[in-house]
Amino acid sequence: MIKRRKTRNFHIGPLKIGSEAPVIIQSMTKVDTQNITAVLKQIKDLTQAGCELVRIAVPTLKDSKALRKIIEQTETPLIADIHFSPSRAIEAIEAGAAKIRLNPGNIKNKKDILRIIDAAKAHNTAVRIGVNEASIRDLKRQTVPPAKRIKLMLNEMKKYVRIFENRSFAQLVLSAKSSDCLRNIKINRLIAEHFDYPLHLGLTHAGLPEDAQIPSAISIGSLLADGIGDTIRVSVAGNPVMEIEIAKQILTSLGLYHSAKPELIVCPTCGRAQIDVIKLAKKVKKALSKIEKPLRIAVMGCVVNGPGEAEDADIALCAAKNKAYLYKNGRRIATIAEKNIIPELLKHLENI
Numbered sequence: 001m002i003k004r005r006k007t008r009n010f011h012i013g014p015l016k017i018g019s020e021a022p023v024i025i026q027s028m029t030k031v032d033t034q035n036i037t038a039v040l041k042q043i044k045d046l047t048q049a050g051c052e053l054v055r056i057a058v059p060t061l062k063d064s065k066a067l068r069k070i071i072e073q074t075e076t077p078l079i080a081d082i083h084f085s086p087s088r089a090i091e092a093i094e095a096g097a098a099k100i101r102l103n104p105g106n107i108k109n110k111k112d113i114l115r116i117i118d119a120a121k122a123h124n125t126a127v128r129i130g131v132n133e134a135s136i137r138d139l140k141r142q143t144v145p146p147a148k149r150i151k152l153m154l155n156e157m158k159k160y161v162r163i164f165e166n167r168s169f170a171q172l173v174l175s176a177k178s179s180d181c182l183r184n185i186k187i188n189r190l191i192a193e194h195f196d197y198p199l200h201l202g203l204t205h206a207g208l209p210e211d212a213q214i215p216s217a218i219s220i221g222s223l224l225a226d227g228i229g230d231t232i233r234v235s236v237a238g239n240p241v242m243e244i245e246i247a248k249q250i251l252t253s254l255g256l257y258h259s260a261k262p263e264l265i266v267c268p269t270c271g272r273a274q275i276d277v278i279k280l281a282k283k284v285k286k287a288l289s290k291i292e293k294p295l296r297i298a299v300m301g302c303v304v305n306g307p308g309e310a311e312d313a314d315i316a317l318c319a320a321k322n323k324a325y326l327y328k329n330g331r332r333i334a335t336i337a338e339k340n341i342i343p344e345l346l347k348h349l350e351n352i
Contacts, residue, residue, distance in 0.1 A: 002254060005227040007198045010171050012126045013077030013098030015052060017173065017230055018198045023256050024231035025247045026053035026200075027240045028081070033063040039070055042240065047076050049244040053231065055079040055101065064091035071096045079128070086112035093119045099126040099173070104160040105135030113160075117167045126171040127164070128200055131157050133178040133187075146180070150187045157191060173231065175200035181219045188223050198230035199223075205235065212236045213246055221250050262288045262295040265309060273301035274321035275338065283342050284317070291349060307332075315348060317341065 009018030017024055027046050031038040033056055043054050058067050058080045071078055079099040080092030084106045092100050093116075100120070107113065120127055131153050136144075144152060153176050164172055174197050176187040184203055192199060203212075203219045216234045223229050232250070234243040251257030266281040281299045288297065298316035300306035303325075306318030310327035318325040324341050326334040328348065336344045 002225060002256065003227050004230075005192055007196050007230060008170060009198075010126065012053065012079075012173075015077055015098075017126075019230065021230070023224070023229060023251060024052050025050055025244060025251070025257075026055065026079070026231055026233045027051045027243045027247075028055040028057070028233065030240055033057055033070075034066045036066055036069055036073075039066075040073055043070075043074050043076050043078075045241055046244060049241045050248055051076075051240075051244050053077055053079060053099070055081050055233075057081045057083075058088050058092050059083045059085075061088075061091070064088055064095065067092055067097065068095035082107065086116055089116045090119045093123050093125045096123075097125060099128060101128040101130050102160075103130050103132060103135055104156045105132065110163060113163050114167060117164060117169050120171070121167075121169055124171075126173060127169070128173040128175060129157065129160050129164075130175045130177070130200070131160075132176075132204060133180075133183065134204070146183065149178070150183055150190065153187050154190050154194070158194065161195065161197075170197075172197045173200050174198070175202065177202050177204045179203065179205045181215050184219045185222050188228060189226070192226075192228045199228060200231045200233065201229040202233040202235055207237060209236050209238050209242050209246075216246060217250050217253075220247075221254060224250070224254050224256060258294055260292050260294055262291055262293060262297050264288060265296065265298040265313065267300045267302075267305060267309070269301050272304060273319070275301065275319040275324070277301040277319060280317070280319060280324075280341065284345065287342050287346055288349075293349075295349070315345065317345065 004019045007019045009020045029039050029042045046054055054076055058064055077098035079101055080097040081101045082089040089100050133149050136153050136156055174191055176191050178184040201220045201223055203216050220232050232247055234246045236243045248257055264285055269277045284299055295314045298309040298313040300309055300318045310316035311330040316327040322338045324336050325332055326336055
């Protein structure tokens, strides 16, 4: 079991964040903020998929006005992503955003930062300080070698956090992101060593869905396994609902998320298989799609590893030639002809 790093705990709207709360899954809308109908639909889709916090880009005054209307029409706590304008930050706070995200590389004037802090304190709004490697590099005229960027990111985070602490503001979430897995892991470990605020984990520009899964799992998963991380966002170039699916897979793999849906375990198959395991597994997955129970189902292709996997499964199918052996909680309970596997499986699932 993973021992979470101890952090401060507070609320972002109705959600508690920190080491005393589950890791929060979040994402971001990917449609024009001023298209209120489209934004609300995407928020609904994300929430139904398991997203708990949704971030919205607010680069212009028109976006701020749209944000206010969006907040009025959804119960999902929203984060306003502030780009270069302190005015947008204050407008978002006053509109009712549960949290705002500031980038130290974009908003640097201390007077502006203090105005934002005072507004956030007055409205009980949380703030994420999000340091990105790409924007931090712009703080220097000369090219910053990769080896020096981590130190630069940490120093910028320290300076920014100090301003908030000197103003007695503690509802902070910190994040430091890179598109490089190893640098991303290293900077977040350093941030965790220097601060006790909740951390937001993510990997910038992770790629298309098929390309984003492995880098995200390595970077985010490595940190979570160390006990580091209190909210995560998987970045995918595509439908944001896919971000939620990947995030849940990462958390489930580490025992940090317990889904209400079945978990399907399938053997990779080999020359011992005497049945089309992949075809069978796809049929099982389809049959499980409407079941809302946290079950562990295993589909195995032979008797070598099958019985062992069955020990850890609620229901297991160990396939043989033209048939399958059905296990329940590690005990063989039936032998099923190939044509009857799915109906018999569903019948036994209904009895659990």
